[in-house]
Amino acid sequence: MPLESQYSAQVSAMALDGLAPAQVTGLQFTVEQGKVNLSWDPVTTTALFTDQFTGDGANTSFQLTYLDVAAGYYTVQVDGVLQTEGTDYTMDLVNGVITFTTAPADQANIEVAYRQNLKDLAGYRIFRKRPSEGAFTVIGTVASTVDSQTTVFSDTTALDGCTYDYAVAAIDDEETPNEGQKSATIQVKTVPSVPQGLTATAYDKKIVLRWQSVKDPENPDLNENLAGYNIYRSETDGTGYVKIGMVADTETEFEDTTVENGRTYYYVITAFDNSL
Structure with a gap:
């Protein structure tokens, strides 16, 4: 029997899903003296992903690339025709399997666009720029998880009486974070300075x-x-x-x-x- 050594030092790794979080929506603001307060809706799903399959006239079930499909965040088309859930197909959300009532025809083009439930949210990046500037700059980050969301940020570094554009994007917890699409930009005017020396x-x-x-x-x-x-x-x-x-x-x-x-x-x- 071969002689076998002791275990080596342990290493760990987690498979990367490759999906960025969905776009941030609902960005709003309020202003106070010396402060811009931002808030937005929590991100709970990944960005949209599309699987494509080809029918063979016999197969009714197809395995999606990603499991744990977010309820209500998927559309199904066969040869460009939108399919109706419950009538044309059923979706196994946990295992990511779509089953058609009738097997799609041979060479039919099947497209399933869907979002996965987001598990690896790490937080949000806050972006700011002047209207005359082309590119945004990250001015802060907010740590957040799917189960414990923090969706507010106060910018205390903006100049008084000035105009800024803001946007927010979600990031996941991968070593090089996947960044979701930035929110729609909002434009904010800060409160003028308090006069001095009266x-x-x-x-x-x-x-x-x-x-x-x-x-x-x-x-x-x-x-x-x-x-x-x-x-x-x-x-x-x-x-x-x-x-x-x-x-x-x-x-x-x-x-x-x-x-x-x-x-x-x-x-x-x-x-x-x-x-x-």
Whole structure:
């Protein structure tokens, strides 16, 4: 009997399915001061895959390349004619076997387009670019599994008062991840910066407000969408502000001539953009 050595060191490997996750859908956004919040629908299936078979007039069952077909995510055509499930065929979702009620004719072209239930979701990549830029850049990733989905991301690196395009794509957990098709692009305008340096100087029947521009000559993208400033006033400290005026984006001064001598007024201002 041959002498046999002990086991070698163990290695492991997992067969690659080669299917990327499906396209992300339902991408939405909200904006806050200094932040863009993104959300999207969970991805639970793979990208679409098509198997092609040729009928022989006798065989009624065909084995698909991938098992665990996602319920409701498949279409079947024979010679370009869409087939009806339950009438023309049945689908074994677990084992990936399609069985026709009547054997397709000899040389019939059979196409089964389907998605597999996604098992290896690793997360989502977040993409951003300026409208004038051609290519997206990855600005973040979100770890997520099929059974424990995380479908939100907050971008805190976007410039204030600026316009960006966003997209999201799902990735699987293979060593070199398969990336699904990017979502439809959404365009987002970020909130303008909070004005700084507000001062109030009192005169006879007049108060003059001055502040620093939120524009930056050295960074023209910052607050590029600025349209102007709103002026608010109250006679109560810290609350009850009412808008009393506005000025264009090039102005950093406002005269309030509706005041009465001897009364104290409280002011705040905001920057607003060119959104309709």
